[in-house]
Amino acid sequence: MKTVNYDNLAENSIKELPLDKETALSILTSKDIELISLINATFKVRKEYFGKTISIHIINNIQNGYCPEDCKYCAQSKDSSADIDQYTMKSDEDIVKEAKAAYEKGAFRYCMVSSGITPNPDRIEHIANVIRKIKSLYNIEVCISAGILDKEKLSILKDAGADRINHNINTSESLYPNICTTHKYSDRLRTISLAKEIGLQVCSGIIIGMGETAEDIIEMALTLNKMRVESIPVNFFIPIEGTRIKYISLLDPEYCLRVLCLFRLLNPKADIRIAAGRELHLREMEVLSFYIANSLFLDGYLNTKGSKNNKTYQMIIDAGFTLNSDFSLDELIKDEPQFLKDHSEEFSNTIKK
Ligand code: SF4
Incomplete structure (x- = not known):
């Protein structure tokens, strides 16, 4: 492996210069690239x-x-x-109430x-009103x-005030037929292109842990770079009983961090988000992801729970990061006595023989 100059890695990323394939592969797979040096270089780009x-x-x-x-x-x-709750669209009242709750939990974005492959025109108008x-x-x-979504539907959402649309690529083009057969990868790319064409910001995420290779991951990062998406949620696969991907294994936290570094270095200006599975797969290394990613999901995911919100707020405080919100972290940690109680029960009880 050729020697990596970490300063150049950071500077080239900031200047949006291309990253050669050999280095990209080494970031994911070679222990010759020291994790902490890699994170430090990536942190410069994040900062x-x-x-x-x-x-x-x-x-x-x-x-x-x-x-x-x-x-x-x-x-x-x-x-x-x-075993999930299934429902057609929630009432407007509930959706707006949940938006208020999200705002009050410090969310910058709701x-x-x-679910479903495409909403009909009535549904689009309904969502636009919400x-x-x-x-x-x-x-x-x-x-x-x-x-x-086609251009017309995207325009209705944009005119209603949508700041972004999300449409995940999920995995690489070559792996896509193994993951889904009812629509094509190109259908997904088309929605992203059309949204960009009408001036909507795009969020498009991926899922790590569905049998992809390191080459697949590089392909995903380059695809999102080429499409100039503004936001990339990096999900780490959570096995849910009843879905057709059986449990593969826990991912290695170091590998997850290397994946995040690659996405940041190849997409320096994009919101890189630690998304579903951050707790399960990053485990005790999770805080290091803050030096790479600038955003996270709070309060759980679509059909699975995440860690308690106070745990995440505390982690942000402890690592010395600040929140992009109308609320301060101190305001958000309201039930601190309970937080302390949970921890003291776990760690501070005396050991009795
Ligand atoms: S991810 Fe696929 S199966 Fe799940 S809601 Fe979206 S289109 Fe439907």
Whole structure:
């Protein structure tokens, strides 16, 4: 392996110069690239564009389940027998109430996700009205994930005030047929291109841990770079009983951090978000991800719980990062006595023989 100059790695990324394939592969696979030096180089890039701020995103499945698609990893797919609550769209009142709750938990962005491959025109108008209501009430960015969309539907959402749309690529193009057969990778890329064409910001994420190779991961990072997406949630696969991807194994936290570094170095200006599975796969190394990513999901994921919010707030405080929110972290940790109690029960009890 050729020697890596960590300063050059950071400077070239900041200047958005290409990263050669050999170095990209080494970042993921070679212990000759020291993790801590790699994180330090990546931190310089993160700091250049995002300082030491963290943006919280809170996700709300406004419609859950009943999906006719066959995405193997998804608990809402027609082929899944996962034990989840299924419902058609929540009431406007509930969605707006949940937007308020997200705002008050320090969220910079509220992400509404509707299952299914594409909403009909009435549904799009309905979602657009909900977006208008939320934007008129709270100082919060809004992102909507509503499947495959044409230019007209995207324009309606944009005109209603959507700040971003989400449409995940999930994995690499070559692996996609193993993950989903009811729609094509190109359908997903088209929605992203159309959104960019009409001037909407795009969030497009990936899932690590579904049998992809290091080459697949590099391909995903380069695809998102080429499409100039503004936001990349990096999910680490959470096995849900009843979905068609069986439990593979726990991912190695160091590997997860290397993946995050690669996404940051190849997409220096994008919001890199630690997303689903951060607790399960990064484990005790999670705090190191703050030096790479500038954003995280709080309050759980679509069909699985995350860590307690106070634990995440405390981790941000302890690591010396600040929140991109109308609320301070001190204001957000309201039930500190309970937080301390949980911890003292775990760590401070005397040992009795
Ligand atoms: S990922 Fe989306 S399209 Fe695929 S099965 Fe789940 S809800 Fe349906």
